[in-house]
Every structure is written in structure tokens, then in C-alpha cells.
Amino acid sequence: MITLLGGDTFSALGEIKQRLQSLRAGAYQTVNKSVQVFEQTKTLPYYAIQNKGDFSVLFDPIPHLITLIEPIFEQHQLSIEQRSRCGVFLGCAANDISLMVPLGQSIKDGSLPQLEQQSIGNGHYADVISAHFGLNSFSLTYNTACTSSSNAVLDAATMLESGVIDYALVIGIETFAPHSFEGFVSMQLLAQEQTKPFDVNRDGLLLGEALSAVLMSRDDICASDWHFLGGASECETHSVTGVNPDGSGIKRVLSQALLNSQVSASDITAVKAHGTASHLSDLAEVNGMKQVFNQMPIFFSLKPYIGHTLGSCGVSELVLMMNTIDHGFIPATPNFAAQDSELEWQPLNVTHECGEGFFLLNCFGFGGNNNALVIEKVSA
Secondary structure, three states, X not given: OEEEEEEXXXXXXXOHHHHHHHHXXXXXXXXXXXXXXXXXXXXXXXXXXXXXXOOOOOOOOXXXXXXXXXXXHHHHOOOHHHHOOEEEEEEEOOOOHHHHHXXXXXXXXXXXXXXXXXXXXXXXXXXXXXXXXXXXXXXXXXXXXXXXXXXXXXXXXXXXXXXXXXXXXXXXXXXXXXXXXXXXXXXXXXXXXXXXXXXXXXXXXXXXXXXXXXXXXXXXXXXXXXXXXXXXXXXXXOOOXXXXXXXXXXXXXXXXXXXXXXXXXXXXXXXXXXXXXXXXXXXXHHHHHHOXXXXXXXXXXXXXXXXXXXXXXXXXXXXXXXXXXXXXXXXXXXXXXXXXOOOOOOOOOOOEEOOOEEEEEEXXXXXXXXXEEEEEEOXX
């Protein structure tokens, strides 16, 4: 059995004590970000990292990742030999997207690109982390949009099951990328003030940044109260940008994840929804769940707390969910005020006491990649 040993995240919720207080209270914090779009300045809320340290210009995440990961290894007291059997799996959606403009202009002009900031690929980040902590040279990187780090979790589990490695460090990275932010603004996908998943008045998502990591193993190597039971990843081709509103693609991936995990829908304690607060995405997610569950499960969204952290959201939201269940509760979904008659179902809007159970984690990517994970927390 695959075990989840623990993890941490740097996000808009800050340090662990502040994080748990906010999740219990349904509280969050945003800052304003301004970008130029079609010769106009657009200012919108953004979920910036609130942990200790200087994250004002977070273009090179490596120093912060080292600070994030070091206590995870120390907590589990992994020896040099054990670390040598740990692979790295890294998901990030927008690392180099801001280089598209200067690179494109350089091709057009036939000149060398003029880069205000230097950026490097995800493979380099994985290599540096591996070398710094003395990990195995085996690493994989992912860019499947919003499912990047959740797909990394799936592949890490596969490699652990096969015995290729005994430990897996799964990392999610998403830092502020101006070009990505501009793209979401130009597509009119961002909310003006608040993100309101599943609410009748939802008007879009809000972006956020996060660095996150989770350490995985097998029960014959290192036991844990948290188990990764299985999951699934599928692509649908309904549109260039997303899922079919009828929920058919989501139904397929949720059903396959439950089948692979040997868990029935009726056994699921709660669903960590993708819950972006875009009209069609929320509609598709509920329609998909309706085809899997005979009655409405407890479901909630974490994006009002940390924003949509794109490629990092799979691991970031996994860590947050483990944090809350370890402290005996499932958080409410902030900003939900009025039920959408088209959805009929509504998310959890009060804190729910819970310290164990089976949990389904939904993650759906821009472009039609759908992912779902099933995890279990058992009594100590």
C-alpha cells in the first residue's frame, strides 16, 4: 500500500498555525495585482504567498523549496541511504510561459531575446533539489495545466508500487507569471472581487501562487495513517479549453479512480472538489458527480482560501486537506451564499468535524485533462 508520510505548502494561508485558524474560520487574504491587457491596466485580487520570508519577487523558487522540503525530511529522519532511494516528481503549469513574449519577438526580429528575468525549466529545478538533498537521479516533470502536480502524485505511486524507488518527493510549483495572468484576464475568466465556487452568482476564478511538497512511500518501507489508494487521469476532447458541461468526462475519470482504488462511491466521506467558480467548470463537476453518487456527498472547494494555484493545486490542496483532517475537521467553502438551481447541489458551508475516512480529490485541467485521487485516513 502507498503511504502519504506528510507534506507542507507555502501559500496565501501562511504558516501552519495561521493556516488552520483560517481554514476553521473560513478566512483568507488577497492582494491586488495589476497587468496591462489590450493597452489597459487591469487590477484584480491575487492570492500571494504569506509565509515567512521575502516572496515579493518569486522568480527562482529553489531557495524557498529547500526551506519547505528540509523539515519534511528531518521529521521522518531519512538517512543518506534512504534518500538515495527517493525520486522527484515535479508539476508546474506556468514556469516559463512569461518567456513566450520576448522569445517570440526575438524570432520575429531575428535577434537575441531581451530577457528582463532569467528562467529555467522544471527539469533543472528537479535536478537541483535532487542534488541538494542527495536524492535518486530518477525524476519526472509535468505540465498538464491544473492537473500537473496531481498527475505527478499518480506517477509517483506507480513508481513506488513497481519498486523502482522506495520514497517519492512530489512537488507543486506555481509562481506569479504575468503572461499567464494576462491570458486569464483577456479570456474574461477571472472574478472581479471574490471567487464563489458553486454559487449562483459565481463570476470566475482568482489565481494564486503556491509551493508545495508531499513525501510518499510504501507501507513495507514506512507506515502512515494516510494511504494513497489509487486514482485516474484521462483526457477529453470536448473543447480546446475544458470539460464537457454535461459532466460525462468527469464521470469517467471519477468512476475509474474509484474502481482503481477499490472504493465505492457510497464509502466516500467527502469530496475535495476542483471548484474553480467558473460557470461551466462548476456545472460540469456537479453533473459529473451526480452520475457517480446516488446522493449528494459532502463536497467543498479550497480555492477561496489559496486561489487557483494551477499546476501546484493538486499537491497544495492535498496537503491542506491532510492538515485539516489531521486536526479533526473539513473546512467550509467561503463565499457561498445562494444555491444555483441549475446545479441543485451545494458545497459544505459550515465546518464539519471529521478525523478519518475515504476522500476523493478532484482536479481538472485547462485543455481537458481530468484527474482524480482517492486517499484514506485511518485512526492512529
